[in-house]
Amino acid sequence: MAATDRNFSGKPVLDEGVNKMNCAKFQNEFDDRLDGRLDPARALEFDAHTAGCPACWPAWQAYRGMWEVVSRQPSVVPSFGFAQRTLRRLHEQAERRFWQLPVFRWATAMSLLIIVGVTGVMVCRQAETSRRVATYAAVQHDRLEDFDVIVSLDSLGGETQL
Amino acid sequence: MLRVKAGDEEALRELIERHQRAVIGVIYRAIGDAWEAEDIAQRVFIQVFRSARRYKPTAKFTTWLYTITHNAIRNEYRRRSRHAAESFEALTQPSETGEPGAQLADSRVMDPSQQVVERELQAKIQTAIQLLPEAQRTAVILCRFEGLPYEEIAEVLDCTVSAVKSLLHRARETLKEKLYGCY
Incomplete structure (x- = not known):
């Protein structure tokens, strides 16, 4: 489209010295020209060629146009307090890391082990006590039965002489 | 940076206040989500703080x-x-409603129809880049938006300058094809 504009504007569109070899050379320099990596003399030569070449002009316009369009991608503004929030996150992570230190992991593991051990011992003791109580209760129960027999005999008085 | 190192x-x-805009901008352009960009940028600065000891003053800070x-x-x-749940579509389709932190690069007042066209164009560019x-x-992103020279881009990408040139050339050819009709 730009080339057509130039035709209508009446500017020269044909460079007498143009040849395909030259065009390829200039078209290989599109990137360098876009990124400002051509030295000033070469940049002038490039501009002069592309401006007058019907093959290079539309290609260059398309290439440059695309690169300009890309810059229209919206930018983003950091939200208020971004730095503050980042520092807070850093502190939180540091705190979490502190509790994740190996010494704390070992301490937690040891504590759990002790708790499990103590609970186990207590449960065993409880079971042992229950067993003893049951035995004692059984023994006492027998004794009480014997006692009942004796009391019954006593209540008979002199009727029964053993 | 030497103070951060200490x-x-x-x-x-x-340091965050000085570079937050650039870092968030680069991430946003790459992933297209303003909230995610801030979250990742926070991780980047935390990483900077943690890795500060490894930083050598001979290297340019921005490159690092x-x-x-x-x-x-x-x-x-x-x-x-x-994570397949976060579909590829979500990765490549920028939000139509606009992100709270996002701001148009061109702040000129436009009529609604122009705004719609501009938004569509921006979405197309964003998708093409992503x-x-x-x-x-x-x-x-580093060349177009941050204006970094090839040498610095090469350091960031850990490749040669000619590889950067080749990467940019291929990217431009792809973008030219994808954005055909937009320029």
């Missing part, structure tokens, strides 16, 4: 910072590709 948090705050940013973006893409291969995408 563990000075006030220096880190200054962009290298960390590039790695963070790469990790985010890997994470997203692992669909570029990783290294090409980073090269385009």
Whole structure:
């Protein structure tokens, strides 16, 4: 489209010295020209060629146009307090890391082990006590039965002489 | 940076305030989500603080910072590709409603129809950039938006200057094709 504009504007569109070899050379320099990596003399030569070449002009316009369009991608503004929030996150992570230190992991593991051990011992003791109580209760129960027999005999008085 | 290296948090705050816009901008352009961009940028600065001891003053700070940013973006893409729930579409389709933190690069007042056209164009550009291969995408963002020279981009991407030139050329050819009719 730009080339057509130039035709209508009446500017020269044909460079007498143009040849395909030259065009390829200039078209290989599109990137360098876009990124400002051509030295000033070469940049002038490039501009002069592309401006007058019907093959290079539309290609260059398309290439440059695309690169300009890309810059229209919206930018983003950091939200208020971004730095503050980042520092807070850093502190939180540091705190979490502190509790994740190996010494704390070992301490937690040891504590759990002790708790499990103590609970186990207590449960065993409880079971042992229950067993003893049951035995004692059984023994006492027998004794009480014997006692009942004796009391019954006593209540008979002199009727029964053993 | 030397103060940050010594563990000075006030220096880190200054450093964040100085570079937050660039870092968030690079990440946003790569992933297209303003909230995610801030989250990743926070991780980048935390990483800067933690890795400060390894920083050598001979290297340019921004190069080092962009290298960390590039790695963070790469990790985010890997994470997203692992989580199928966050579909590829979500990765490549920028929000139509606009992000709270996002702001148009061109702040001129436009009528609604122009705004719609502009928004569509921006979405198209964003998608085209995000669909570029990783290294090409980073090269385009650093070259076009951050104005980094090839040498610095090469350091960030850990490749040669001629490789950067080639990456940019291929990226531009792809973008020219994808954005055909927009310029």
